[in-house]
Structure formats: C-alpha cells, structure tokens
Amino acid sequence: MEIEIRRIPCANLLADVSAMGDAVDGNTIMIVGSAPCFPYGLIDPIEKLGALAEKKKLWLHVDACVGGYIAPFVRMNGGDVPPFDFEVPGVLSMSADLHKYGYCAKGASTVLFRSEELRSHMIFDCADWPGGRMVTPTLAGTRPGGAIAAAWAVMNFLGEEGYRAKHRQVTNAREAVEAGVARLGFRVLGRPQLGIVSFTHDEVDPFAVWGKLFERGWFTSLTTEPKGLHLMLSPFHESVTGTYLSDLEWALGEVKAGNEGKKREARYS
Numbered sequence: 001m002e003i004e005i006r007r008i009p010c011a012n013l014l015a016d017v018s019a020m021g022d023a024v025d026g027n028t029i030m031i032v033g034s035a036p037c038f039p040y041g042l043i044d045p046i047e048k049l050g051a052l053a054e055k056k057k058l059w060l061h062v063d064a065c066v067g068g069y070i071a072p073f074v075r076m077n078g079g080d081v082p083p084f085d086f087e088v089p090g091v092l093s094m095s096a097d098l099h100k101y102g103y104c105a106k107g108a109s110t111v112l113f114r115s116e117e118l119r120s121h122m123i124f125d126c127a128d129w130p131g132g133r134m135v136t137p138t139l140a141g142t143r144p145g146g147a148i149a150a151a152w153a154v155m156n157f158l159g160e161e162g163y164r165a166k167h168r169q170v171t172n173a174r175e176a177v178e179a180g181v182a183r184l185g186f187r188v189l190g191r192p193q194l195g196i197v198s199f200t201h202d203e204v205d206p207f208a209v210w211g212k213l214f215e216r217g218w219f220t221s222l223t224t225e226p227k228g229l230h231l232m233l234s235p236f237h238e239s240v241t242g243t244y245l246s247d248l249e250w251a252l253g254e255v256k257a258g259n260e261g262k263k264r265e266a267r268y269s
Contacts, residue, residue: 003029013037013190015044021052030059035067035084039223039230040189041196043067047083050090060090066232068096068110070194073160073167081193086114093118101167101195104154107147169235170195176238177231180245184252189228200228204252208260212251215261218244222266 004027008019015033024031031053033044046062053060062084064071075081085094094112098104113119127133134141158166174197178188186199200206206227213220213229221230231237237244254261 013040013042015049017045017048017052020049021056024052024056024058028056028058030061032061032063035062035064035071036192036194036196038066038196038232039225040198041066041192041194041232042190043071043082043084043193045082046085046088046091050088053090053092059092060088062091062094064094065097065109066100066196067194068094068101069098069163070101070167070170073163074171074194076160076164077168077171079171079193086112098151098155101170102151102155103158103166104151105147107144108151166235167195169238170233173233173235173238173241174231176241177233177245180241181248184245184249186229189223189226195233196231197233198223198228198230200226201252204255205260207264207266208255209248209251210266211261211264212254212259213247214264216247216251218247221268224266 006023008016008023010016011019020031031049033046033049034042035046036043046060049060052058064084067084071081071084085091092114095110096102096112097109099106099109111122113122122138124136124139125133126135171194174192174195177197178192178199181199182188185203186201189198189200192198200223201209206229207222210220210222210229221232222228223230
C-alpha cells in the first residue's frame with residue numbers, strides 16, 4: 001500500500017512515547033503500541049500513547065494479539081494490568097488473536113474498533129463488476145466458516161469464569177517461573193504481567209542454556225536483544241514449572257561446567 005513504516009527504538013523494552021512523538025510529521029496517519037509485545041510480554045504505556053494520538057490527531061492501534069484475551073481476565077483476578085484498551089480515549093482500534101489466549105483453533109481472529117463509523121473503513125464493498133455487489137468485512141474474500149464456528153463454541157463453553165480460571169493458572173505459572181529463575185541467578189526482562197516471561201543471565205550464554213534444555217525436551221523460544229530465554233505459558237504449564245526449573249538448573253550447571261553441547265540456531269517457530 002506504499003505506506004512508510006517508521007520503527008522507533010524502545011526505551012527499557014517499552015515504546016518510547018517521546019521518540020515516537022518526535023518522529024510524527026504531517027504525513028503520519030497512525031501510531032501503534034503493544035499490549036503486550038511478544039518478545040518480553042510487556043505492555044507499552046498505552047495511556048501516554050493515547051494522549052500523544054489525541055494531541056497529534058492520529059489513529060492509535062493497539063496490538064493486543066497476545067494480550068487481548070488474557071489481560072481483562074487477569075485484571076478480574078486482581079492482577080495489576082494498566083489501561084490498554086478502549087478505556088484509553090485515544091485508542092481507536094485493537095487486534096486480539098483468538099488462537100492464543102482465547103484457546104481457539106487458528107483461522108479466526110478479531111479486530112475491534114471504537115465505533116461503527118470507524119469499522120466502516122475496513123469493509124470491502126465493490127459493485128464495479130458484472131456479478132453484483134460484493135461486500136466482505138476485509139480485503140479477504142471467501143473464507144472457511146469452521147474456525148469461526150469453533151471459536152464461537154469455545155468462547156461460549158469457557159465463558160468468563162472459564163477464562164478467569166485458566167488465566168489464573170497461567171499467571172501462577174509465570175510467577176513460579178519468575179521466582180525460580182531469579183533464584184538461579186537469571187534476570188527477568190522488565191515486569192511481565194500476563195502469560196509471557198523472558199529472562200537472561202549476565203554470566204553465561206542464555207542460548208547455550210537453551211540448547212541444553214533442548215536435550216531434555218524443552219522446545220521453547222528465545223529473545224535476541226538481549227539474548228534470553230522466552231516462555232509463553234499455558235494453563236498446563238502450572239503443573240510442570242517444577243520440572244522445568246529443575247531442568248533449567250541442570251542446564252545452567254552444564255554450561256557453567258563447559259558442557260555446552262551442540263550449537264543450535266536461534267529462530268522463531
């Protein structure tokens with residue numbers, strides 16, 4: 001669509017609102033914040049971004065693909081979740097993936113708008129062909145309905161109480177991991193509040209530790225800036241945090257002893 005994307009370096013792993021403001025000019029149409037970002041599980045200062053958007057008269061989109069279906073329920077459970085959605089006046093749209101913490105199958109997702117008027121800009125409406133008027137919610141045409149029906153069923157089955165219960169398991173797992181890795185000398189990156197936690201080590205190569213964990217069957221993610229281990233936790237993980245931390249301690253000991261083993265490529269998959 002020939003739209004220029006300006007990527008602004010983060011400050012302390014979060015969106016740098018001041019720098020974003022400095023990058024805005026007369027051609028800027030939108031700014032974006034994350035709730036949370038995937039690498040670190042940290043929620044950008046959406047309230048400050050909202051104030052910037054209102055001041056500059058810009059569209060603020062919140063990428064809540066990871067957090068959209070966990071953050072509200074963590075807050076209901078008493079978690080300290082800052083404003084990130086339409087309670088912030090400047091937020092005009094949000095994206096939230098059902099296949100992540102909505103626990104639905106891939107193939108269905110959501111984008112939300114502050115008003116029906118704003119949503120109308122997304123709709124594809126074309127009558128300039130001999131087949132009659134064609135209207136679809138997005139640029140995509142025919143889509144399978146199975147994933148949408150399945151998502152509807154999952155969400156109605158779980159309901160508010162089901163999501164609260166599952167996400168309590170997720171945050172319990174995250175808190176257990178945070179405490180355990182700190183005890184082993186790792187440093188948690190930022191202050192995660194939802195289901196993602198990343199951590200690094202200042203004395204050993206985290207990628208080497210990750211490689212040793214691979215030998216014990218842990219196929220997890222990484223961060224590259226800084227080098228670190230990355231976990232996106234699910235309800236099931238509450239029952240295996242002890243096993244993970246035990247294996248992490250073993251892997252750390254192996255690396256410290258010089259037994260790093262096979263080098264493995266750091267990649268997102």
